[in-house]
Amino acid sequence: MDYSKHPTAEISDKAEIGKNTKIWHYVQIRENVHIGENCILGKGVYVDFGVKIGNNVKIQNGVDVFHGVTIEDGVFVGPHVCFTNDKNPRAIDEHGELKGNDDWKVEETVVKKGASIGANSTILPGITIGEYAMIGSGSVVTKDVPDNCLVYGNPARIHGSVDKKGNITNRV
Numbered sequence: 001m002d003y004s005k006h007p008t009a010e011i012s013d014k015a016e017i018g019k020n021t022k023i024w025h026y027v028q029i030r031e032n033v034h035i036g037e038n039c040i041l042g043k044g045v046y047v048d049f050g051v052k053i054g055n056n057v058k059i060q061n062g063v064d065v066f067h068g069v070t071i072e073d074g075v076f077v078g079p080h081v082c083f084t085n086d087k088n089p090r091a092i093d094e095h096g097e098l099k100g101n102d103d104w105k106v107e108e109t110v111v112k113k114g115a116s117i118g119a120n121s122t123i124l125p126g127i128t129i130g131e132y133a134m135i136g137s138g139s140v141v142t143k144d145v146p147d148n149c150l151v152y153g154n155p156a157r158i159h160g161s162v163d164k165k166g167n168i169t170n171r172v
Contacts, residue, residue, distance in 0.1 A: 015047075018055065036073065048085075060119070068106040068125065075111050078119035078137065083109055085125045112147070114164060121156075134162045 002019035005011060009027040017023070018037035025043040029035070033047050036055035043061040047053070051065050054073035061079045065071070068085040085106045093099055107126035111117070115129045118137030129135065133145045136152025136159075145151050150160040150168060160171040 042079070054113075069109045069111070071111045072113045072115075074114045076116040077111075078117055078121065080120045081117050081123065082121075083123045083125075085109065087125055115145075116166065118152070132162065132164050134166060 003017045003021040003023065005023045006025045006027070008025050009023045011017065011023065011029045012031040012033070014031035015029045015033040015035070017035050018039065020037055021035055021039040023029070023041045027041050027045045029047045030049040032050045035053045036057065038055055039053060039057045041059045045059050045061070046064045048065060048067040050067050052070045054071060054075070056074045057071055059065070059077045063077050063080065064082045066083050066085040069083045071077070086104050087107065088105070091099060093103060109123060109125055109127050111129045112131040114132040117123065117129070117135040118139065120137055121135050121139045121141065123141045127141055127144055129141070129145045130147035130149065132148050134150045135141060135145065135156060136150070139152045139156040140154040141151065142155040148161050148163070149158050150162050151158050158172060161169050163169050
């Protein structure tokens, strides 16, 4: 094992974890997950089946990363961010039967290289967050975010642009 894992973490034998990755207290990683090298997953992170996470990613405490999400290299995900994956979720089908995995309409979500997502943000399904984009804390992201854009609010709207260091280079 080339990564470190807290004793309370639960990691599927079918997950791939890159070297030098650190997995902290009460993290759960499901099957067919790929996590790259040099990542940090904070306390209470949940990674659903089939999720892909690149190298040098930092995911803070209490984040939920559901099926259908891809997080590219160098992404920061702030505390308590929630990625959703179905725009019209229901527990039961039209006959009152409990839905199974095949009953969900999962939409793919991609967070591109170097992007940052602020604490307590919600990312709706089917969204692409561009390279080095910055999402302000508490935002509800309902649309794609272009590269290097600063967005915040509910719903999140473009309020400027940022450079690779996160400095605001323009305000609108």
